[in-house]
Amino acid sequence: MTERTRIRRIPEKAVTEVAALHRVLDAAKVAHVAFVHDGAPVNIPVATARDGSRLLLHGSTGSRLFRTLASGVGVCVTVTLLDGMVLARSAFESSMHYRSAMVFGIPGEVSEVADKLVALEAMTEAWMPGRWATLRAPLAKELAATMVLELVLDEWSVKISDGDPDDPPEDLDEPVWAGVLPITTSYGVPVPAPDLRGGPPVPPYLVDWTS
Ligand SMILES: Cc1cc2nc3c(=O)[nH]c(=O)nc-3n(C[C@H](O)[C@H](O)[C@H](O)COP(=O)(O)OP(=O)(O)OC[C@H]3O[C@@H](n4cnc5c(N)ncnc54)[C@H](O)[C@@H]3O)c2cc1C
Numbered sequence: 001m002t003e004r005t006r007i008r009r010i011p012e013k014a015v016t017e018v019a020a021l022h023r024v025l026d027a028a029k030v031a032h033v034a035f036v037h038d039g040a041p042v043n044i045p046v047a048t049a050r051d052g053s054r055l056l057l058h059g060s061t062g063s064r065l066f067r068t069l070a071s072g073v074g075v076c077v078t079v080t081l082l083d084g085m086v087l088a089r090s091a092f093e094s095s096m097h098y099r100s101a102m103v104f105g106i107p108g109e110v111s112e113v114a115d116k117l118v119a120l121e122a123m124t125e126a127w128m129p130g131r132w133a134t135l136r137a138p139l140a141k142e143l144a145a146t147m148v149l150e151l152v153l154d155e156w157s158v159k160i161s162d163g164d165p166d167d168p169p170e171d172l173d174e175p176v177w178a179g180v181l182p183i184t185t186s187y188g189v190p191v192p193a194p195d196l197r198g199g200p201p202v203p204p205y206l207v208d209w210t211s
Contacts (some may be wrong), residue, residue, distance in 0.1 A: 004104060005157040015158040024101045024158055025050040029127055035075045037068050048079070049126030054150040055103060056110075056119050059078035066147040077103045077151060084182040086167035089174040096161065097180065103156040107149040119148045130205030149153065184199045186210070 007014035015021075023140075033050035034041060044065050049056050055077060061068040069075065084097035110119050117138065125131045165178045187210045190202050 001157070002104075002155050004075050005102065007159055008156055012158075013158060013159045013161050015160050018153075019160050020160070021153065021156055022050060023100055024081065024099045024160075025055065025079060025153075027081055027099070028101075028139050031055070031057070031077045031079045032068070033065065033075050033077050035068065035073050036071075037055055037064070037147055047127065048121070048145060049123040049155070051119065051150075052124035052128070053153045055153060056123050057107065057151070058120065058123060058146055059148045061145055063147075066149065069107050070147060072106055074104070074106050075151065077120055082183055083162065084180045086161075086163075086165055086180050087168045087178055089171040089178050093165060093171070097182070099158070099160045101158045102152060105155055107151045108165070110148040110150055113143060116143060116146070116148050119150065120146070129208065130203065134203065160167070181199045 001016060019116065025048070027049075029046055029047055029049070032043050032045050034043040036042075042065075046057055046059060046065070057066075057069075061067070078099050081099040082096060083099065086095040086096045086097060107146075110116050119137060121132045164180065167174075190206055192202075
């Protein structure tokens with residue numbers, strides 16, 4: 001923890017174990033990357049995956065985001081998982097269950113082709129486990145068009161909110177229901193591509209994603 005990542009607001013929600021960081025990052029397939037561009041803040045959602053002690057991002061070599069990030073700017077990457085609505089007896093005390101993480105640092109470019117392939121496989125397997133080995137190899141032109149960035153997980157914070165409604169005693173007799181409504185995200189039924197040829201079956205690994 002650094003002075004920048006010390007959680008001051010409701011510090012009892014801070015979680016400092018690196019395993020908790022890994023769990024939050026692994027559960028979140030999307031991150032928001034915040035940085036300053038031309039003197040103004042921007043915050044861009046991108047797919048993200050953890051590979052050991054680094055966070056991986058990839059995108060077009062032509063994108064403003066990736067060209068700027070590769071130039072060595074500092075970023076704050078945030079992931080947010082929404083787990084529930086906390087219905088307290090007052091609007092003031094109502095809140096949400098969440099797990100969130102913030103990672104600070106300067107991303108580095110993964111430029112060697114062999115390293116890039118390792119990173120692309122790690123990302124694909126994080127998002128779509130079991131699929132990489134079933135896909136054709138990336139083409140040279142695809143690799144050339146793709147920038148991969150890594151952000152070392154050195155400076156980070158995790159905040160987890162999972163408590164009951166925290167109403168003051170004078171509100172407990174209010175005649176309204178109070179409690180938590182959990183939120184879950186799940187996969188649906190696979191929809192074949194309209195131009196699917198040759199009748200390949202739905203891959204068995206999809207069962208693992210959905211169970
Ligand atoms: C789904 C969701 C909804 C939220 N809704 C609200 C809201 O409506 N109003 C509100 O005031 N706050 C809300 N929060 C909490 C919010 O993210 C901040 O934690 C809070 O506003 C305090 O910000 P701060 O900069 O004053 O915190 P500080 O504690 O001063 O921040 C210091 C450091 O703590 C770390 N930190 C702070 N917040 C987080 C976080 N959420 N996750 C990981 N690390 C963190 C960072 O490293 C930061 O640099 C919400 C959080 C989530 C995930």
